[in-house]
Amino acid sequence: MNIEKRVVELVEEKIAEIERPDLFLVSAKLHSNGKLIILVDGDNGIGIAECVAISRYVGFKLEEENVIETAYNLEVSSPGIDMPLVQTRQYTKNIGRDLAIKLADGSKKEGTLTAITQDAVMINEIIKQKGKKAELMESVIPLDQIAETKVTISFK
Template sequence: MVAPAPAQRVRQVVEPAVAEVGLLLEDVEVTRAGAHSVVRVVVDVPEDDEGELDLDRVAEVTRAVSDALDAQDVVAGEYTLEVSSPGVSRPLTQRRHFARAVGRSVSVRLVDGGSVSGRLTAVERGAQDADDAVVVVPVTPGLKGRRPKNGAPVRILLADVRDARVEVDLSGLGPVDDDDVAGPRADAAGQES
């Protein structure tokens, strides 16, 4: 039985291939699955890249990673390659993670034990990395169908963040009001002015 290739060696081979197609390598995992290995590669878009990690880009990076692994023969025997994005459930740990989440609902736990939940509205670059910050507008859910209330924006230094995650926002879902769909009242639709 062949031992799986160490993830660090796979990372060394894969990282230049990922960078060449303009993406960032987030994580590499190599596991054994029966008679063959599974190589999981997680890639992301750089902070300054305005594009999305769509299927075309994933296909392109998958080809590049596969070619690099085959050329270096770093994974012994047969292997399955899985290339993916970090997904919405990934923790926000770096400034670029927060930058990609601007406009989304987030939950931020602070080093001091506090927490802030709301809409991430900005990511600020400081003079030094320790000065980087995020701005979150706290949102308090409305009671019994009432609209949520927005609080005053809160500026949080990234150094003060213990962990943070994007929250699934279902606020736009729900029953559709007939007046929203029909437009002007139906009884006025046939009248001339």
């Protein structure tokens, strides 16, 4: 049995059970050190109570079904601000925030996320050209060209 696949099924069962359709699984990964890390987010955020409910449900079911035969630590949380965005729903949640995007070709773009479609993101980025005033330009970036996207935090 694929452990991560079973964990995904269990998380989705619990999300349906607690009737929070705004919640969604970001990732579930069993690391070689025995840590099973489940990241769950919500269109309107996720609280500790939901993380605890998912953790208890998944932990109980994994023990009951004896899915993992070795010792493991189960962690359920929302992705931290330092975690890259991996799902379209995460982009939607962050419209209006500043992003740092690494493209597959190694180049970088920074700007404010204005919209997301099924296959691209739109950002307003400040373009500085030598000898000219900086301009605000809308850039359309195909999702398949993005290597990594992180939300940037400004302390200004």
